[in-house]
Amino acid sequence: MIKNHRTIAWAFCFILLFSLVFTGDGQATERGAGPGSEFDVIVIGAGLGGLAAATHLGLNGYKVLVLEQHDKVGGCATRFERGDFTFDASLHEMAGGGPGKKDRGLYELLKLWGIHKKVEFIELPQFYRSVFPDMDIRLPSNWEGFKTVLKEEWPEESKGIDRFQRLCEQTYDDLMELKDLYRCGPLKAFFIKTLVPVRQRTFFKYMNKTLQDVMDDCFRDQTLKAVVSQLWVYYGAPTSEQSALLGLMATEGYLGDGVWHVKGTSQALSDAYAERIRELGGEIRTGALVTRVIMENGIASGVETKDGAVYTARYIVANTDPYQLAFKLVGEKHFPAKYIDRLNEMKPANSLFGVYMGLNIDLAELGYEDTEIFYQPYTSDAKTLYDTMMRGDFRNGAVAITIYSNYGDPIYAPKGKSVVTLTAYSDMDIWPEYGEAYDAFKEKKVNELVELAAELIPELADPECVEVKEGFTPRTLERFTMNKKGVVYGFYLSPEQWEKVPNRTPIPNLFIASNWTQVWHGMTSAQINGWQAAQLIIDGD
Ligand SMILES: Cc1cc2nc3c(=O)[nH]c(=O)nc-3n(C[C@H](O)[C@H](O)[C@H](O)COP(=O)(O)OP(=O)(O)OC[C@H]3O[C@@H](n4cnc5c(N)ncnc54)[C@H](O)[C@@H]3O)c2cc1C
Numbered sequence: 001m002i003k004n005h006r007t008i009a010w011a012f013c014f015i016l017l018f019s020l021v022f023t024g025d026g027q028a029t030e031r032g033a034g035p036g037s038e039f040d041v042i043v044i045g046a047g048l049g050g051l052a053a054a055t056h057l058g059l060n061g062y063k064v065l066v067l068e069q070h071d072k073v074g075g076c077a078t079r080f081e082r083g084d085f086t087f088d089a090s091l092h093e094m095a096g097g098g099p100g101k102k103d104r105g106l107y108e109l110l111k112l113w114g115i116h117k118k119v120e121f122i123e124l125p126q127f128y129r130s131v132f133p134d135m136d137i138r139l140p141s142n143w144e145g146f147k148t149v150l151k152e153e154w155p156e157e158s159k160g161i162d163r164f165q166r167l168c169e170q171t172y173d174d175l176m177e178l179k180d181l182y183r184c185g186p187l188k189a190f191f192i193k194t195l196v197p198v199r200q201r202t203f204f205k206y207m208n209k210t211l212q213d214v215m216d217d218c219f220r221d222q223t224l225k226a227v228v229s230q231l232w233v234y235y236g237a238p239t240s241e242q243s244a245l246l247g248l249m250a251t252e253g254y255l256g257d258g259v260w261h262v263k264g265t266s267q268a269l270s271d272a273y274a275e276r277i278r279e280l281g282g283e284i285r286t287g288a289l290v291t292r293v294i295m296e297n298g299i300a301s302g303v304e305t306k307d308g309a310v311y312t313a314r315y316i317v318a319n320t321d322p323y324q325l326a327f328k329l330v331g332e333k334h335f336p337a338k339y340i341d342r343l344n345e346m347k348p349a350n351s352l353f354g355v356y357m358g359l360n361i362d363l364a365e366l367g368y369e370d371t372e373i374f375y376q377p378y379t380s381d382a383k384t385l386y387d388t389m390m391r392g393d394f395r396n397g398a399v400a401i402t403i404y405s406n407y408g409d410p411i412y413a414p415k416g417k418s419v420v421t422l423t424a425y426s427d428m429d430i431w432p433e434y435g436e437a438y439d440a441f442k443e444k445k446v447n448e449l450v451e452l453a454a455e456l457i458p459e460l461a462d463p464e465c466v467e468v469k470e471g472f473t474p475r476t477l478e479r480f481t482m483n484k485k486g487v488v489y490g491f492y493l494s495p496e497q498w499e500k501v502p503n504r505t506p507i508p509n510l511f512i513a514s515n516w517t518q519v520w521h522g523m524t525s526a527q528i529n530g531w532q533a534a535q536l537i538i539d540g541d
Contacts, residue, residue, distance in 0.1 A: 036312070037313050038312050039063050039064065039065045039313040040057070040314050040315065041057050041065070041314065041315045041317060042065045042066075042311055042316050043064060043316075043317045043318075043513075044067055044290045044303060044329070045068060046066050046067075046070075046075065046286070046319065047075025047077065047319045048270065048527050048530065049319045049514040049527065050066060050513060050514075051066070051527075051530065052109070052273065052529075052531055053317045053531070053533050054282055055276050055277055055280070056109075056113065058277050060538050063281065063282070065313065066285070067290050067305060068287075069288065069290070070286060072270075072286060073273070073274045073284060074271075075270075075319070075480070075481050076089060076488055076523075077267065077523060079266065082358060082468045083358060083467055084467070085358035085467070086413075087356045087421065088265040088267075088421075091262065092421075093259045093260070093261065094262070094522070095253035095254045095257060095259070095260070096260075098123055098257075098260040100257035101256065102257060104176075105524070109527065109528065115272050118276065119264075119268055120263035120264070120268075121263070122263055122408060122409060123141070123258050124259045124407065126370060126371050126372060127140060127141040127146065127255070127259055128373070129372065129373045129374070130226070130374050131373065131374065132223060132376055134223055135380070137153060141259035142255060143165055154219075154221055157221060160220070161218075164228060167214060167218070168248045168251045168252035169256070170201075170203075171203055171206065171248040171249055172248075172249055172253075172256070174201070177200060206248065207498065209244040210244055210494075210495060211232065211239045211242045211244050211247035211248075212229070212240040213244055226239075229247065229382065231254075232386075234250075234400075235489070235520075236350055237386075237494055238382035238383040238385070240382065242493060243497075243498050246520050249520065250520060263409050264409070265411060288306075290306075291304055291305060291329070293330045295331070298508075299509055300315075300507055301313075302316075314509060317511045317530075317537075318510070319514050321348075321482070321483045321484050321487070322512055324482055325505075325512065330510070335505070335507070336506050342501070347491065347492045348484055349487050349489035349490060350425045350489070351425075351426050351477055351487050351488065352424070353394065353424050353425070353445065353471070353472070354422050354424060354449070355421070355450060355469060355470065355471050356472065357421070357450075357466060357469050358466075359413075359418040359465045361416070361418060362405070362416050364418075369406060370403060373403075374398060374400055375401055375455070376397070376399075378396055385398045386425060389424050390426070394449045394452065397425075398425075399423065401453050401456065402420065402422075403420050405418040417467075422450065422453050426473065428478070428485035431475055434475065438475070442471050446471040474487075488515065489521040489522075490515035490516035493521070499518075500516065500518050502517065503532050511533040512529075512533065513532070514526065518532060
C-alpha cells in the first residue's frame with residue numbers, strides 16, 4: 001500500500017508532463033536578481049532540460065545564467081559533421097514535438113515559449129519496422145494505421161489490439177485528470193489520492209506492473225506481443241522489466257500526437273532555445289565546467305567554474321545527473337542521509353553503443369525506404385536480446401537502424417549519398433579505459449554491429465560504399481554529457497523505480513531538470529522536466 005501511495009505521489013508530479021495549465025502569455029515579466037545575487041537562477045548544463053528550464057524562467061522575468069562545459073549547447077541534442085555528412089548525435093523520433101493531433105503535450109510548451117516559430121518539425125510517417133526471426137512488419141505512426149496493419153496480420157487478435165489502444169488512451173487520460181494535483185493543498189491532495197483506485201482505474205491497475213503484464217492482458221500471440229512492445233529498445237529496459245505506465249503513456253504519446261524529427265537535426269532545437277534564452281535577457285556561457293556548488297547555511301548560494309570564476313544566484317537548477325550533483329558539486333554532507341541512501345539504492349539505466357555511417361550510395365534509391373528499423377533476427381525475446389547486448393555480444397543482439405537521409409531533410413547527405421546510424425544498448429562496465437585496449441575493443445564491436453545490420457542492408461559492410469564509420473560508446477556519452485556511466489535515460493524504468501527522483505532536492509533552492517527526474521526519459525521528457533523544475537521555482541516565489 002505504501003508503495004502504491006508513493007507511486008501515486010509520483011504520478012502527481014508526472015501529470016505535469018501533460019498539465020497545460022500554463023500561466024505565461026509569451027511575454028517576459030519584470031523580475032530582477034535578488035539582493036546580493038548576480039542572477040536569479042544559474043542553470044548547470046545546456047542539455048534540453050537545462051535549456052527548457054532557462055527559457056521558462058526567462059519568460060517569467062528571471063535573470064538566468066546557463067553554464068555549459070561543452071563548446072556548444074544541446075547535450076545529447078546535438079549534431080556534428082564528417083566529410084560530406086551531418087549526423088544527429090541522438091534524436092531518432094520525438095513524441096509530441098510537433099503540432100499534435102490532440103493539441104496537448106510538449107508542443108503546447110514550445111508554443112508558450114515561442115520555440116515553435118524557430119524550429120521546423122518533420123512528421124515521420126513510419127513509426128518503425130520490426131524484423132524478428134518469423135516476422136517483418138512496418139508500422140505507421142498513427143493509431144489507425146498502426147491498428148490496421150496489426151489486424152491484417154493478426155485478425156483473431158482484433159479485440160486485444162483495440163483494447164491496447166484503449167489502455168494507452170485511458171492511462172493518458174487518467175494522468176490528465178490528476179493534472180492539477182501538484183498545486184493542491186495537502187488536504188485536497190489527500191482526498192484526490194484516496195479516490196485514485198476508483199476514478200483513475202487504468203492507471204491504478206498498471207502502476208506497479210510491467211509492460212509484459214499489459215501484453216499478456218491484451219494479446220495471445222508471442223510475436224504480436226514482441227512487435228507491439230518493440231519500443232523497449234527506446235526505453236532502457238526489456239518488456240518484462242519495464243514499467244507498464246511508461247510503455248502505455250509513451251505509445252499514446254507517439255501514436256496519439258505523432259512521431260517527430262527536427263529539421264536541421266536536434267541541434268536546431270537546442271539552438272532555438274539558446275536564441276530564445278538570449279532574447280529573454282538570459283546569458284549562456286559554453287566551455288564553462290561547473291566544479292562546485294557553493295553552500296552557505298544549508299542553501300546553495302552560487303557556483304564555481306573550473307577557471308575559478310564564481311557566480312551567485314538565488315536558485316540553482318542542475319541539468320546534471322543527481323550523482324554528480326550530490327557527490328561532486330554539492331557534497332554528500334549537505335544532504336539528508338535518506339536522500340543519499342535513495343540515490344545509492346536506485347539503479348541507473350544502461351547506456352548506448354552505436355555507429356555513425358556515411359555511405360556514397362542512395363539507400364532509398366536502392367529500395368531501402370524505411371526510417372527506423374529494429375532488426376533482431378535471432379529471437380523476439382526482449383530479455384534475451386537485452387542480456388546479449390549488455391554482455392557486449394552485439395553481433396547477436398538487437399540493432400536500431402536509422403536511415404536519416406530518408407527523413408527528407410537535405411542536411412544529412414548530398415544527393416546520391418546516405419546517412420545511417422546503428423544503435424544498441426550497452427553497459428559501461430564492458431568497455432576498457434581509454435587507451436589501446438579500448439580502441440581495439442571498440443573497432444571489434446563496431447564491426448560486429450555493422451555485420452549484424454548488414455544482414456539486412458549488405459551495403460553497410462561494403463568498403464566500396466562506406467565513407468564514414470565512427471563508433472560511439474558509453475565512454476563517449478559520459479565524456480559529452482557527464483552522465484554517470486554514459487547513461488542517457490536516467491534511472492532504469494522498472495515499476496519499482498517509477499517515481500525516479502523529484503525535481504526538488506532537499507536543499508530548498510536547488511532543483512534538478514534532467515532525464516533523471518520525475519517524468520519518463522527522452523527528449524520530450526527532458527524538456528518537460530525543465531519546465532517542471534522552473535515552475536516549482538516560480539510557484540515558490
Ligand atoms: C544515441 C542516442 C539516441 C537517442 N535517441 C533518442 C530519440 O530518438 N528520442 C528521444 O526522445 N531521445 C533520444 N535520446 C535521449 C535524449 O537525447 C536524452 O534523453 C536527452 O537529450 C537528455 O537531455 P538532458 O537535458 O537530460 O541532458 P543531457 O543531454 O544529458 O545534457 C546534460 C548537459 O549538462 C552538461 N553538464 C553536465 N555536467 C556539467 C557541469 N558540471 N558543468 C557544466 N555543464 C555540465 C553536459 O555537458 C550536457 O550538455 C537518445 C540519446 C542518445 C545518446
